[in-house]
Amino acid sequence: MPTHSLVDEIDNALAAHAAWRQKLTTAIRTGHLDSSPHDITCDDRCAFGQWLQGPSLNAAVKQSKPYQITRRLHAEFHAVAGQVARLAEDSKGGEAFALLDNEYAARSETLTRALKKWRGEMANAE
Incomplete structure (x- = not known):
């Protein structure tokens, strides 16, 4: 996968996961969810999770420390x-x-930092 594509996917993930706080705040206030709690818990249902766990990343990327950390977080x-x-x-x-x-805020911040670090490493590799 070209480095710029990886950087683009990370940028998309940063934006999408930043929006989750507002979605959850609205859900708490209204009691209405667009997705079930079960689906939200599954890390392979969002676009980033599908990309992260899908076939578009090669084995070398999936074995890298940034990938492993990001997947866990x-x-x-x-x-x-x-x-x-x-x-x-x-x-x-x-x-x-x-x-x-x-x-949630702590996990979100940790994931955001990891994504930004990985993005920076990929951007510097170009």
């Missing part, structure tokens, strides 16, 4: 997002906001 992000979604669905807004503001 992405799964952790989705696990917490799914927990927030389940609490929202169960009308447990206080618990959902607490999880969103703490563990």
Whole structure:
């Protein structure tokens, strides 16, 4: 895969995952989710997860440390997002906001840092 394509995918992931906080906040306030908590928990249902785990990345990329770290952090992000979604669905807004503001925020920030680091490494490799 060309490096610029990898950088583009990482940029898309950064934008998409940044939007999750607003989606979850809306879900907590309204009790309405566009996806089930189960689907949100699955890290291979979003476009980035499908790309990350799909066939377009070669074995060398998938064996690299940045890939391995990103894949793990992405799964952790989705696990917490799914927990927030389940609490929202169960009308447990206080618990959902607490999880969103703490563990979710921490996982999101860690994933964002890892994605930016990986993007920087790929951009410098061009």
